Amino acid sequence: MPVLVDVSRSMRLTDAGGQTRLARAVALLQTSLVPALARQFTPEIYTVGERVEPARLDRLTGDDRQSDLSGALAAIRERYRGQPIAGIILLSDGGDTGQTATATMAQGAPVFAIGLGSPDRIRDREITAVVAGDQRLDQASVDLHVSAASSGFGRAPFQLRVLENGRELESRRVAPPADGAPIEEVFTVSPDPLSPTVYTVEIPADESEAVAENNARSVLVNPAGRKRRLLIIEGAPGFEQSFMKRAWARDPALEVDSVGRKGKNAEGQDTFFVQAAPDRTGALTRGFPARREDLFTYDGLVIANIEGEFFTRAQLAMAADFVGERGGGLLVVGARSFAQRGLTGTALEDVLPVELDERRGAPAPTTAGGGVSAAHNKVIVTPEGALHPAMRIGNSAEETRRLWSALPPLAGGAPLGGPRPGAAVLAVAASATGGMFPVIAVQRYGRGRSMVFAGEASWRWKMLQASSDRSYEFFWRQAARWIAGSAADPITITVPESAGAGDELSIAVEVRDAAFAPVTDAAVDALLTVPGGQQRSIRMRRSDRVAGQYEARVRVDAPGAYRVDADARRGEDRLGRAVRWLNVGGLDREFADPRLNEPWLRRVAGASGGRYVRAAEASRIVDWLQEATPQPAAPERRDLWHEPWAFAVIVALLSAEWILRRQWGLR
Secondary structure, eight states, X not given: OEEEEEOBGGGGOBOTTSOBHHHHHHHHIIIIIHHHHHTTSOOEEEEESSSEEEOOGGGOOOOBSOOOHHHHHHHHHHHTTTSOOXXXXXXXXXXXXXXXXXXXXXXXXXXXXXXXXXXXXXXXXXXXXXXXXXXXXXXXXXXXXXXXEEESSTXXXXXXXXXXXXXXXXXXXXXXXXXXXXXXXXXXXXXXXXXXXXXXEEOOOOTTOSOSTTSEEEEEEOOOOSOEEEEEEESSOOHHHHHHHHHHHTOTTEEEEEEEEEEEOTTSOEEEEEEOOHHHHGGGTTSSOSSHHHHTTOSEEEEESOOGGGSOHHHHXXXXXXXXXXXXXXXXXXXXXXXXXXXXXXXXXXXXXXXXXXXXXXXXXXXXXXXXOOOTTOEXXXXXXHHOGGGXXXXXHHXXXXXXXXXXXXXEEOOOOOBOTTOEEEEEEEOTTSXXXXXXXXXXXXXXXXXXXXXXXXXXXXXXXXXXXXXXXXXXXXXXXXXXXXXXXXXXXXXXXXXXXXXXXXXXXXXXOTTOOXXXXXEEXXXXXXXXXXXXXXXXXXXXXXXXXXXXXXXXXXXXXEEEEEEEEETTEEEEEEEEEEEESSSOGGGSSOSOOHHHHHHHHHHHTOOEEXXXXXXXXXXXXXXXXXXXXXXXXXXXXXXXXXXXXXXXXXXXXXXXXHHHTOO
């Protein structure tokens, strides 16, 4: 009978009574379990940590970096395949940090789990999560969303420190609202645009904590990517587009092409003023790209004060695909773009975040917060808008609200309906009657994003403010960065957000052509650069699940920053190249929530037909095993002469003898 003992590092934690979890497991086995089991079974001891190995009780140490409990149970079942075993005994704190799924735990012998440790809160402070978005663009700030917990210390405050590549960046004193309650904090940082930046959030350890290994967690922010390309399709030249383009042209992370309608020529055809890079000018001479490849080379599309009737149905369908399939961003600006419902009923209608008819889903008439009526056409930021990156013109949500409230009213706006399901209204404006209509709204659509700005004359925010005020530039740059920043390249690499040393990672490379159609016959060469600079090749295999995706699994043995390079070709044509960094060892999963994980142990035991007990009741497992094991029947003495079949056998034998004697002539 296999007996599995968890020997991961979390088993060295000391619980009530001053005994480590591992010492408690060994004591249980030596004093009660093994002697009792040996009377009927043959117990075989195995250690469970990073791997499953036979072991002796007097040589167990809790040194393994992780505990792959699910993988260990699967391995033991495979090892004993075809052999009759009454069950599997598992002694652990339930901290399953491996990567094996538990879906097959219902198969095979029942698991009898013994929980070691305390399921109650212990005296501990922990960084439970650190999340950071990709920098993607040059000179972009990134928010670090930090989650922490403090148990056993009441509401006592403590320090949260943020380190950038090991150097302290900011320290903040925080206090939990209640003992054990989650703490959420946001730190704004400016990563290096040229190199990967590792941010570590830590809590100084208290000498009374049960474990200090979970007091820190790290996250890696990738270097800024290439410049993002914007294509602006605008109506007649005006102040609105001129001021917007000027703000975008000064952004080092953006590359702007524009097509402005000038008028008609002698043949009555529209003529255009094109400003673009030389290699892209030819595709824009007719006002809109004719091919998907020409449009999909951009990351963001801006339709600025031009009627919907200007576009053909095919062009609007291509613009919808640009957002949904290519993953680009769409920004529709100005009341003229929504005039006469020119986009209603087109492929682009569903892409936009609001209803184009103000009578459909229109927001109820309200006044500004506090019951005080806002000025006509005054922009009011919603709670969602104060936190949205496109609206952030201040260093905090409070400063953002203050700066927006100081801006002059707009000259007017287009009457639009309410938001579509899943969309968010970031700002509203007051109408002449005191009601509110959406001015800025956003949503995700397919692989991309869309945004509307229904106001008129936002240039007033520049001309009527002090020359030192940069709210106008900040907003329009943030808006352009938001719509274009998430647009994927034809070659993209996906890696796990977090990984530990010794993990086997899944790496995926998605390959698309210039029209962003999946490429299923590509040759993908990938390299993994480990800390220290050594490189090794990664063998990529075509995925059977996702068209155009190529996958591989690699093992990472040491903590640090790893780099993945992928190059894709189809025949002699080079499709593109991508680079992605990942951080290994940014968290210690073994000590994440060091309490006894009873739910996991109960789930595995119940699914397999076994049972779960705490260490104090471990002796009950022997009785359960004996009850479940068929016992050999006791011998029973019976007199065969009184059985009918015995008499029949004797008669048959005598008859056979008589017949044979007659045949052989004997008497």
